[in-house]
Amino acid sequence: MTIKPITTTNISTNPMLIVNPEIVDNTLNDLLQPEDQVLQHVRATCADKGLPAIEVSAQQGKMLELLVRTAKAQNILEIGTLGGYSTICLARGGGAESFVTTLEYEEHHAKVAHENLRYAGVHHRVGILVGDAHTTLAALSVSADPAYDFIFIDADKESNLDYTKWALALGTEDVTILVDNVIRDGRVIDPKRPDKLEFIKFLGEHPELDVSVVQTVGSKGWDGFVLAKRKRV
Ligand code: SAH
Ligand code: DHB
Ligand code: MG
Numbered sequence: 001m002t003i004k005p006i007t008t009t010n011i012s013t014n015p016m017l018i019v020n021p022e023i024v025d026n027t028l029n030d031l032l033q034p035e036d037q038v039l040q041h042v043r044a045t046c047a048d049k050g051l052p053a054i055e056v057s058a059q060q061g062k063m064l065e066l067l068v069r070t071a072k073a074q075n076i077l078e079i080g081t082l083g084g085y086s087t088i089c090l091a092r093g094g095g096a097e098s099f100v101t102t103l104e105y106e107e108h109h110a111k112v113a114h115e116n117l118r119y120a121g122v123h124h125r126v127g128i129l130v131g132d133a134h135t136t137l138a139a140l141s142v143s144a145d146p147a148y149d150f151i152f153i154d155a156d157k158e159s160n161l162d163y164t165k166w167a168l169a170l171g172t173e174d175v176t177i178l179v180d181n182v183i184r185d186g187r188v189i190d191p192k193r194p195d196k197l198e199f200i201k202f203l204g205e206h207p208e209l210d211v212s213v214v215q216t217v218g219s220k221g222w223d224g225f226v227l228a229k230r231k232r233v
Helices: 008-013 021-032 037-048 058-071 085-094 107-119 133-142 157-170 194-205
Strands: 075-079 099-104 126-130 148-153 171-179 209-218 221-230
Touching: 021 058, 021 209, 037 085, 037 107, 058 085, 058 148, 058 171, 058 209, 075 085, 075 133, 075 157, 085 099, 085 107, 085 148, 099 107, 099 133, 107 126, 126 133, 133 157, 148 157, 157 171, 157 194, 194 209, 194 221
Parallel strands: 075 099, 075 148, 099 126, 148 171
Antiparallel strands: 171 221, 209 221
16 A cells, blocks of 8 residues: 655645645545455446446545445435445445345446446345336335335436435435535536526425535545435424
């Protein structure tokens, strides 16, 4: 392990060194090792199989695991599987008794995810449902499964409002809802895309939800997530 923390000294003595969020993330990853060998293999496999590099960062993945553990969630729903990187983080956070249902549109992504989940040894407690999430969510709503206590929304961004409504319908009385990629380089306030702020407005006005929106910066650039929880009655 090479640890090269950037110190005030080497910044000021090296004018060519440009500090940016990616370099900081690299240093944090060196020091904290959020990715074990399994997650490293999974990230590499996603790239090898031609998937877009849009899975959560190592730090974000660890945060997912910790949020699920903090919520003590056991029945977890994910919308947007890709290669299963975040799915593994959610499954680890839930622990041995938990189950993750994850929804993915692209068959190729689901296939890669299946292999990755097997590699990570969590495939027996993950179900991948292939198809348009709008359809699979409707199917889930009529099935007898108990309600979800943690829901991670990370698919087609224009459907965030729809997916949040589904999350409220399918969630427990104190469901935790996490929505990725809601800031997107500040485009959340683009006047040409009023729907993005409509989504935030919906969250703010919803009588059942406590909401925070946190901007993030790191190896995945400038983005952010919604963390919402159904209010206690
Ligand atoms: N959660 C993943 C990244 C998901 S990327 C991780 O962090 O590891 C977004 C995924 O959502 C892509 O795989 C894309 O194919 C999928 N997706 C896009 N639209 C969808 C839809 N309508 N229904 C289900 N999945 C969809
Ligand atoms: C995209 C999707 C994501 O989930 C993400 O984290 C970053 C980008 C995308 O579709 O471009
Ligand atoms: Mg995302």
